[in-house]
Amino acid sequence: MFREEGAGRFLSSRVRGIRPSGIRAFFDLNAAGGDTIALGVGEPDFVTPDRVREACIQALRDGQMKYTSNAGLKELREEISAYLSRSFALSYDPEQEIIVTVGSSEAVDLSLRAVIDPGDEVLIPAPNYIAYEPIAYLHGGKIVEVAAAAEEQFKLTPQALQAAITPHSKVLMINYPCNPTGTVMTEQDWLPIAELVIQHNLIVISDEVYAELTYGKKHVSIASLPGMKERTIVISGFSKAFAMTGWRVGYACGPRELIGGMLKIHQYTAMCAPIIAQIAAIEALRRGLAAKDEMMASYNERRKLFVSGLNAIGLACHEPEGAFYAFPSITSTGMSSEQFALRLLEEAKVAVVPGHVFGSGGEGFIRCSYAASLVDLEKALERMGRFMQAMQPV
Numbered sequence: 001m002f003r004e005e006g007a008g009r010f011l012s013s014r015v016r017g018i019r020p021s022g023i024r025a026f027f028d029l030n031a032a033g034g035d036t037i038a039l040g041v042g043e044p045d046f047v048t049p050d051r052v053r054e055a056c057i058q059a060l061r062d063g064q065m066k067y068t069s070n071a072g073l074k075e076l077r078e079e080i081s082a083y084l085s086r087s088f089a090l091s092y093d094p095e096q097e098i099i100v101t102v103g104s105s106e107a108v109d110l111s112l113r114a115v116i117d118p119g120d121e122v123l124i125p126a127p128n129y130i131a132y133e134p135i136a137y138l139h140g141g142k143i144v145e146v147a148a149a150a151e152e153q154f155k156l157t158p159q160a161l162q163a164a165i166t167p168h169s170k171v172l173m174i175n176y177p178c179n180p181t182g183t184v185m186t187e188q189d190w191l192p193i194a195e196l197v198i199q200h201n202l203i204v205i206s207d208e209v210y211a212e213l214t215y216g217k218k219h220v221s222i223a224s225l226p227g228m229k230e231r232t233i234v235i236s237g238f239s240k241a242f243a244m245t246g247w248r249v250g251y252a253c254g255p256r257e258l259i260g261g262m263l264k265i266h267q268y269t270a271m272c273a274p275i276i277a278q279i280a281a282i283e284a285l286r287r288g289l290a291a292k293d294e295m296m297a298s299y300n301e302r303r304k305l306f307v308s309g310l311n312a313i314g315l316a317c318h319e320p321e322g323a324f325y326a327f328p329s330i331t332s333t334g335m336s337s338e339q340f341a342l343r344l345l346e347e348a349k350v351a352v353v354p355g356h357v358f359g360s361g362g363e364g365f366i367r368c369s370y371a372a373s374l375v376d377l378e379k380a381l382e383r384m385g386r387f388m389q390a391m392q393p394v
Contacts, residue, residue: 018134037380039368040351042179042325044243046298048280049291052242055283059276066275070267072100072251073278079285080251088211089224090234096256099263100278102270104209104237104250107262109135111205111233111252112171114261116141120170125156126359127327129179129207133359136173144169145360150329153318154181154361158192165200172202177210177219180358180367181327182320187220194225203258204232209250210323212241212292215300217321223253230255233262240324241292242284247277299324299370302377306370309381313388324371327355331364333391341366348387350380 008016047053071077077094084090092098101107108131116122118140124132126145133143146164148154156174176185185193197204204222211219223232237250250273252262266272284292303320310317310328317328330340337354344350344366355365370377 014138018137034349036345036349036351037372037376037383038351039370039372039377039380040353042240042323042369042371043245044240044295044324044371045373046243046295048243048247049284049288051287051291052244052280052283056276056280059279064275064279068100068272068275068278070263070272071098072273073275073282076100076278076282076285077251079282080253083285084234084253088219088221090221090229090253092253093256097259098251098253099259099266100273100281101237101250101252101266102273103239103248104207104235105131106266106270107235107237107250107252108132108205108207110262110265111235111254111258112136112141112173113139113265114258115171115203115205117170119168121166121168122171122173123161123164123169123202124173124359125160125175125178127154127178127180127355127362127365128173128359129175130357130359132173132175132207136171141171142168147361148181148183149361150318150365154178154183154327155185155189156193158196161193161196165196165202169200169202172197172204173207174204174222175207175209177208177214177322179210179323180325180353180355180362180365181318182323182325184214184217184321185220185222186217187225190220190222190225194222194228197222197231198227202231204228205235206232207235209235209237209240211236213296213299213324214322215303215320219322233258238281238284241296242281242288243295244277244280244284247274247280249273249277249281302370302372302374305374306368306377306381309377310368310384313381313385315384315388324369326368326370327365328368329365333388337363337366344384344387347390348383350383350387 077098081094116139122136122141125148233254238244315328341354353367355362
């Protein structure tokens with residue numbers, strides 16, 4: 001048996017080269033935090049709807065505990081196809097163009113693994129969700145961050161994308177509604193982006209796990225634009241909209257050749273998502289939509305209260321139009337985002353995530369999840385307000 005202190009030498013250079021999750025680092029700090037108010041991890045504070053839980057319990061009573069098809073239960077793929085068609089004008093064949101995965105995280109991994117060859121450039125708007133860069137790196141991709149500036153409300157612009165494209169560019173990895181900024185892209189925003197994608201023969205991987213969580217604007221998938229379906233993999237799941245984070249059910253949709261490639265990897269690794277979780281997901285799409293809408297209305301109420309409160313205490317925050325995150329600026333304090341987050345945790349007992357962990361453009365900001373109760377959000381604002389007052393010179 002190898003000695004523990006020496007076993008690290010057997011790790012691959014790529015594994016040694018990636019950093020642990022910055023979000024989880026602050027989650028672990030908060031774990032021993034007593035009365036700390038947690039606004040760090042992006043997890044709904046709701047429980048999974050009753051009907052969905054009951055469907056799982058009944059499946060257990062019925063003895064449904066076996067493997068499913070590698071692609072997932074046919075009934076679930078059919079429900080996903082129908083749901084995407086009526087909700088987002090996306091049309092996918094459930095037999096060949098949809099795969100059920102172990103959360104949307106596995107779908108991200110499979111899609112990048114299926115299309116990247118060593119040296120391919122993966123264009124990622126930044127700030128961005130922290131998992132994309134290490135996953136692309138692990139599979140040999142070269143990450144190229146595309147500035148999504150605060151002055152542009154963190155939207156991806158055609159000017160920034162054009163400036164980042166090289167002959168080695170292959171993938172555009174996007175996430176709208178965006179984690180961490182809450183930014184939403186409209187059809188008019190997408191049209192010039194789609195033109196560049198087609199012009200430069202890129203493939204798009206579009207993480208749309210927050211598609212149901214938009215406020216005042218309906219989500220538009222880039223895959224719904226002319227010429228884009230055949231070059232886009234759409235990723236989503238049940239974690240956020242249906243409060244099913246621990247169930248680990250996600251999915252990917254796209255051209256059958258790409259989904260087929262992802263399926264080949266999936267059948268050798270995860271094999272299939274858990275059957276009882278898939279049965280629960282079917283129930284969520286069939287009879288859980290009203291509960292989803294109620295949760296969404298509650299998020300909207302929290303969003304208005306929290307963003308207004310941040311601006312009132314001196315943390316300038318653009319209006320997030322999707323997801324359940326606020327991304328306020330902390331530059332007025334003169335601290336780095338990590339310094340601010342650490343001091344806020346230690347002195348005010350409020351846990352947030354420093355913006356620098358989300359890539360370039362994130363420094364000077366913090367990510368706050370408002371997927372917390374109104375009571376906790378009000379307490380957090382009160383504590384943050386006192387913290388900000390203490391920062392002011394006497």
